[in-house]
Amino acid sequence: MPAIEALYERFRDEVAFTVVYIREAHPEDGWVVIDNREENIRVFDPTTNAERQRVVESCALRLAVRIPVVIDEIDDGVAAAYGAWPDRLYLVGRDGRIAFQGGMGPFGFLPEELEAAIEEELDGQSLEPRSTLA
């Protein structure tokens, strides 16, 4: 997450950032990967909202992200709309439309692409009429 945190520090005054915690990618009862075993990361896939909350609580110390975090509900409704699993980056433009959709993680999870999308969005900002929303 260091690259994402760096983007957050650079753009936090102009862009809202939110980490959305979704269904586990490599739970112990699913597809386990060796890297997690080596780091003693062992998480079973939550089956309730309360369990999902507890996983976030238990991993908070290791994550320690500065970006605010929200938790998708156990029906995975948000993850399904955004095709977010296992991880994915998005930028929603000021117009409320998707300005950037990153590739499927982990290998399509490219912070430099998000950075470019933010720069493009902000560059175009002055050309757009300002919202009259309160």
Add this chain to the structure above:
Amino acid sequence: MHPKAGLTAAAVPVDPNEITPADSPLRFEDVMASPVIERIRTPALGVGDAALDFSFPELDLSGGAPRPTGRTFHLAEHAGLRPVALIFGSYT
């Protein structure tokens, strides 16, 4: 966040099962064939589409322990004001 997040395409393993221990309940191909996973790995939205609105209580994990900020993140509230970067991921 996923341990491989941020790697470049050049680092993609040839065989995903090279990173799978022998006692893993599922393997890469099992996961990719799962309808549950298919649903959440396939975007229903694309560039130019209206973003699906959502609203959840916000947590601050920066101190190493989750602390409710007292705020609710509501995507639609940012419309017309600022772009929003969404970072989806999990612990593993």
